Amino acid sequence: MTPDEMRERLGPFRDKALARGIPAEDVERWMDTVRPCATLAEGGDGPVVGRFGGPLMLPVGTPHPFHPFVASIDLAALPAGATDLPLPPDGHLLLFAYPEDFGDGDTMGSVVYVPAGTAVEERDKEGWAWFDNDDEYQEVFAQFPQEQLRATVDVSLPYHHWVEIPEEPRWVPLPGHPHSEELAAVWRETHGDIVSSGRLQLGGYADQEAIDTDPVGQAMSYALDEAQAGRWGGGEPVSADLADWVLLADWTPWIDGLEGATVHWAVQRADLAARRFDRTFTTVDWNP
Structure with a gap:
């Protein structure tokens, strides 16, 4: 999707923001932050690019991931320009996560990249670390979706509007965007008229x-x-500059008992370009 095509898609957002009295130059600067993303859903007219669940096919000899299997994505099937992420042109991404935050700051998921042509073997999807230890985990995993995924190329603007600073007032508008709170609110009100609906998103901004x-x-x-x-990252440097990090994927599980939970897979852009998917960090937001 070209920059002009993305801006054209944002027409309803622009119109509502201007109607709210937000200065045109501020609206245009906010629209400059637009990113392409791929919405993955069961329905739609887009190509089938993977599925929730299904057989777990891991490279031979790969240790079983600690967290449960969520979805597989066929990168070669993604429409051209679906995201601005430096993703491999082919192979499969396997996403793993447990959709709950235990409050210890540990990663709650992982990503495995399977290059095209790699020898794989089917593994037990119920073989993740703590599946047998608690009926509650089994009940949650039993609700993981099991369906094919079709891709729709969409656009994404920030849903967030503040950045944290070390001194008072602690939170301030996004740099260069004095009306960020109003603009983010307009996006939340209009995005349903602009983008498609789906549980999984590749690229774009986190929600x-x-x-x-x-x-x-x-x-x-x-x-x-x-x-x-020393618990993550393999001893390699980790950037403290948010500009070096991107959203790889978002997942909204819609699971009974964990309503409102959202899983975010984030990665440094340099690691993504180097295909270091083992350095993806997974967080879960859940407000019970």
Whole structure:
């Protein structure tokens, strides 16, 4: 999707923002932040690009991921320009996560990249680390979706509007966007008329039930803490600059008992370009 095509899609957003009295130059600057993304859903007319659930096919010899299997995505089937992420042109992405935040700052998921032509073997989807330990986890996993996924190329604007600073007032509007709170509110009101609906999104901006700051920033903060403690990152440097991080995927599970939960897979753009999917950090927002 070209920049002009993305801006054209944002017509309803522009019209409503201007009607609210937000200065035109501020509206245009906000629209300059637009990113392409792929909405993955069961319905629609787009190509089939993967599925929730299904057989778990891991590269031979790969340790079983700690978290449960969510979805597989065929990168070669994604429409051209669906995201601005430096994704491989082919192969499969396997997403893993548990949709609950235990409050310890640990990553709640992972990503495995399976290059095209890799020898794979089917694994037990119920073989993740704590499946047998608690009926509650089994009940949650039993509700994971099981359906094919079709891709629709969409556009994405920020849902968040603040950044945190070390001194008072602690939270301020996004730099360069004095009307960020109003603009984010207009996006939330109009995005349903602009983009399609689906449980899984690749690229774009992160969304969740209660959002003021960027969820990718929270993932970065947790990753820095975990890397400093030697529990994540493989001993390699982790950037503290949010500009170096991107949203790989968002998932809204719609699971009984975990209503409102959202899973975010975030990664440093350099790691993504280097296909270091093992350095993806996963956070969950859930406001019970």
